[in-house]
Amino acid sequence: xxxxxxxxxxxxxxxxxxxxxxxxxxxxxxxxxxxxxxxxxxxxxxxxxxxxxxxxxxxxxxxxxxxxxxxxxxxxxxxxxxxxxxxxxxxxxxxxxxxxxxxxxxxxxxxxxxxxxxxxxxxxxxxxxxxxxxxxxxxxxxxxxxxxxxxxxxxxxxxxxxxxxxxxxxxxxxxxxxxxxxxxxxxxxxxxxxxxxxxxxxxxxxxxxxxxxxxxxxxxxxxxxxxxxxxxxxxxxxxxxxxxxxxxxxxxxxxxxxxxxxxxxxxxxxxxxxxxxxxxxxxxxxxxxxxxxxxxxxxxxxxxxxxxxxxxxxxxxxxxxxxxxxxxxxxxxxxxxxxxxxxxxxxxxxxxxxxxxxxxxxxxxxxxxxxxxxxxxxxxxxxxxxxxx
Amino acid sequence: xxxxxxxxxxxxxxxxxxxxxxxxxxxxxxxxxxxxxxxxxxxxxxxxxxxxxxxxxxxxxxxxxxxxxxxxxxxxxxxxxxxxxxxxxxxxxxxxxxxxxxxxxxxxxxxxxxxxxxxxxxxxxxxxxxxxxxxxxxxxxxxxxxxxxxxxxxxxxxxxxxxxxxxxxxxxxxxxxxxxxxxxxxxxxxxxxxxxxxxxxxxxxxxxxxxxxxxxxxxxxxxxxxxxxxxxxxxxxxxxxxxxxxxxxxxxxxxxxxxxxxxxxxxxxxxxxxxxxxxxxxxxxxxxxxxxxxxxxxxxxxxxxxxxxxxxxxxxxxxxxxxxxxxxxxxxxxxxxxxxxxxxxxxxxxxxxxxxxxxxxxxxxxxxxxxxxxxxxxxxxxxxxxxxx
Numbered sequence: 001x002x003x004x005x006x007x008x009x010x011x012x013x014x015x016x017x018x019x020x021x022x023x024x025x026x027x028x029x030x031x032x033x034x035x036x037x038x039x040x041x042x043x044x045x046x047x048x049x050x051x052x053x054x055x056x057x058x059x060x061x062x063x064x065x066x067x068x069x070x071x072x073x074x075x076x077x078x079x080x081x082x083x084x085x086x087x088x089x090x091x092x093x094x095x096x097x098x099x100x101x102x103x104x105x106x107x108x109x110x111x112x113x114x115x116x117x118x119x120x121x122x123x124x125x126x127x128x129x130x131x132x133x134x135x136x137x138x139x140x141x142x143x144x145x146x147x148x149x150x151x152x153x154x155x156x157x158x159x160x161x162x163x164x165x166x167x168x169x170x171x172x173x174x175x176x177x178x179x180x181x182x183x184x185x186x187x188x189x190x191x192x193x194x195x196x197x198x199x200x201x202x203x204x205x206x207x208x209x210x211x212x213x214x215x216x217x218x219x220x221x222x223x224x225x226x227x228x229x230x231x232x233x234x235x236x237x238x239x240x241x242x243x244x245x246x247x248x249x250x251x252x253x254x255x256x257x258x259x260x261x262x263x264x265x266x267x268x269x270x271x272x273x274x275x276x277x278x279x280x281x282x283x284x285x286x287x288x289x290x291x292x293x294x295x296x297x298x299x300x301x302x303x304x305x306x307x308x309x310x311x312x313x314x315x316x317x318x319x320x321x322x323x324x325x326x327x328x329x330x331x332x333x334x335x336x337x338x339x340x341x342x343x344x345x346x347x348x349x350x351x352x353x354x355x356x357x358x359x360x361x362x363x364x365x366x367x368x369x370x371x372x373x374x375x376x377x378x379x380x381x382x383x384x385x386x387x388x389x
Numbered sequence: 390x391x392x393x394x395x396x397x398x399x400x401x402x403x404x405x406x407x408x409x410x411x412x413x414x415x416x417x418x419x420x421x422x423x424x425x426x427x428x429x430x431x432x433x434x435x436x437x438x439x440x441x442x443x444x445x446x447x448x449x450x451x452x453x454x455x456x457x458x459x460x461x462x463x464x465x466x467x468x469x470x471x472x473x474x475x476x477x478x479x480x481x482x483x484x485x486x487x488x489x490x491x492x493x494x495x496x497x498x499x500x501x502x503x504x505x506x507x508x509x510x511x512x513x514x515x516x517x518x519x520x521x522x523x524x525x526x527x528x529x530x531x532x533x534x535x536x537x538x539x540x541x542x543x544x545x546x547x548x549x550x551x552x553x554x555x556x557x558x559x560x561x562x563x564x565x566x567x568x569x570x571x572x573x574x575x576x577x578x579x580x581x582x583x584x585x586x587x588x589x590x591x592x593x594x595x596x597x598x599x600x601x602x603x604x605x606x607x608x609x610x611x612x613x614x615x616x617x618x619x620x621x622x623x624x625x626x627x628x629x630x631x632x633x634x635x636x637x638x639x640x641x642x643x644x645x646x647x648x649x650x651x652x653x654x655x656x657x658x659x660x661x662x663x664x665x666x667x668x669x670x671x672x673x674x675x676x677x678x679x680x681x682x683x684x685x686x687x688x689x690x691x692x693x694x695x696x697x698x699x700x701x702x703x704x705x706x707x708x709x710x711x712x713x714x715x716x717x718x719x720x721x722x723x724x725x726x727x728x729x730x731x732x733x734x735x736x737x738x739x740x741x742x743x744x745x746x747x748x749x750x751x752x753x754x755x756x757x758x759x760x761x762x763x764x765x766x767x768x769x770x771x772x773x774x775x776x777x778x
Binding site for chain 2: 001002003004005006007008009010011012013014015016017018210212213216217219220221223224227228240243244247248251256259260
């Protein structure tokens with residue numbers, strides 16, 4: 001186990017009717033709130049009206065800032081920062097999925113500095129303070145509601161970067177599984193894939209050979225994510241399944257799974273960020289489409305880890321002497337699960353032709369260089385992409 | 390899954406040489422520290438001198454408050470509170486096992502009130518503020534280093550009560566596995582049993598039938614605890630094993646395992662608190678001695694949970710149609726493990742004769758009543774004790 005610091009101060013309110021606490025919880029953080037949200041679903045489901053009602057009752061004024069898209073954009077964050085200054089906002093609320101909560105984080109941090117907010121994402125500036133932040137999760141997947149990360153896309157360069165800082169933990173996160181009953185099947189599945197890929201990234205990349213606490217935690221969470229996703233797709237209003245998926249996705253990337261594993265470079269996510277930056281692919285769909293290439297890559301580069309994962313997830317692949325066969329069984333079983341939940345499992349399914357591979361690979365290698373991960377050449381990524389046709 | 394609030398703001402510094410950070414971390418919390426510790430082992434191992442050196446270097450003055458025993462006493466906490474007031478202490482450091490850290494917590498909370506500190510433990514008063522607290526764990530088991538609980542024994546009445554409040558989380562916890570290399574085998578094993586029993590208590594008592602996230606987490610942690618304990622006993626200086634046990638014990642009772650399980654009454658611990666209150670038994674030894682009775686009790690009252698646990702811990706007991714046989718196999722396998730790590734597995738082994746059972750049962754039922762758990766009669770506890778002869 002490698003040395004680590006674990007510090008996650010977010011207060012999580014989990015369960016039925018917890019949204020009702022948003023008024024009093026926000027009031028603890030400030031009296032003038034900016035409410036960041038996405039497209040029309042929050043309004044259509046009635047959640048937006050509920051939130052505004054609870055805030056009003058608690059004496060919190062609320063400026064709306066909607067229209068955040070998947071793969072959120074820098075330009076939108078800059079607008080949000082201007083709005084915070086114009087309306088003397090004291091607290092930011094992000095109510096939605098990872099894109100919304102990440103936008104809320106970027107506004108909360110960007111409002112406190114004179115420089116452009118993009119400098120956080122290219123590593124040129126660090127965070128020193130943020131406005132207080134409350135997150136309401138309506139789409140389990142990113143884990144942003146209880147972590148210190150945020151991801152943003154530059155409108156022109158199409159660079160999509162993640163950035164983490166301890167001050168980006170929301171003060172409070174409200175996780176009410178009933179708010180996810182209305183999620184379309186597609187988004188439910190993409191969210192589950194995202195959460196599972198966070199864990200896969202850690203599990204398959206760690207170089208530490210002796211991390212049984214983390215390994216069992218991660219195997220358990222992947223199993224939960226798969227099982228809960230299937231149950232949610234079978235019955236979108238299965239409260240227990242929605243709760244299981246929501247808590248699993250939250251724990252998958254709240255710092256616990258990675259604690260003790262050493263430095264993890266999140267290379268799978270880096271490549272997907274190219275896809276969603278360049279093609280505006282939904283993040284979970286991009287990850288699913290890339291998984292065939294990644295799993296084959298790990299079968300070559302980290303066969304012992306993939307074999308261990310297979311034994312944990314698909315017990316039937318865990319026995320027998322022929323490791324090659326066990327690895328193939330694990331990959332097939334995993335891809336079979338992706339097909340069962342009806343997510344794309346190839347770049348072709350995303351209408352990304354193979355002649356684009358060099359461009360994607362070069363773009364990803366460029367992203368890697370900005371964060372000083374110089375060992376990842378375009379050829380490295382082209383090789384992965386080859387496996388995803 | 391039941392509704393829950395999860396909020397654990399403790400910052401954990403985990404790993405080799407992390408003790409060196411105690412100076413700067415304490416300095417963030419205050420300039421005048423009370424250093425609470427136990428018997429002579431902290432001095433003998435050189436850790437005490439190291440701590441004092443680091444504090445001095447960081448400009449923190451340090452008043453020593455040693456001599457805390459296992460099953461810590463109210464009288465000692467009262468002395469500590471007087472010392473805090475006399476020396477105008479600003480921050481409390483607890484360096485040791487659960488008894489030391491719990492004493493430090495009680496001093497940190499008791500120093501802020503005019504009433505007697507025992508009123509917290511009998512539920513007559515709640516905590517409103519504490520002095521800041523830093524914990525250095527040298528004995529994995531209690532989990533006190535990263536949780537909001539504390540346990541104390543009344544010198545005269547021999548009542549031993551646990552009490553929890555969110556303000557009792559240490560601000561900072563330093564977990565350096567190398568500090569546990571010198572732990573005697575007995576204490577290593579007692580600590581592991583304590584950590585595992587925290588999880589067993591949750592796992593076997595929850596009334597919620599659908600908690601897969603928590604179940605997998607708990608099964609993984611129990612497995613880790615058992616495995617790591619065996620490795621530590623085989624080689625006390627096995628860093629990875631010490632690290633695994635330390636992080637397992639911390640996660641076992643930091644709020645995560647219980648989140649979503651609903652109300653858990655900790656009845657196993659209540660009965661053990663009678664033993665250690667009345668006979669000054671080491672807590673882990675008392676738990677081990679009581680486990681035969683508890684496991685048979687749960688085989689009758691919660692057979693489905695015990696069978697599920699058996700399948701998770703001892704795969705060979707998890708198959709076959711005959712549930713009775715599987716339950717017996719699980720109990721035997723677990724008791725066999727306790728014997729292998731050489732902890733007492735009967736009250737006789739602790740020199741507690743069966744004619745004392747009525748007295749212990751009556752005492753425990755009295756403890757239960759103080760916290761309004763009136764359904765637990767002396768007869769209920771006598772029945773458990775019968776199974777532990």
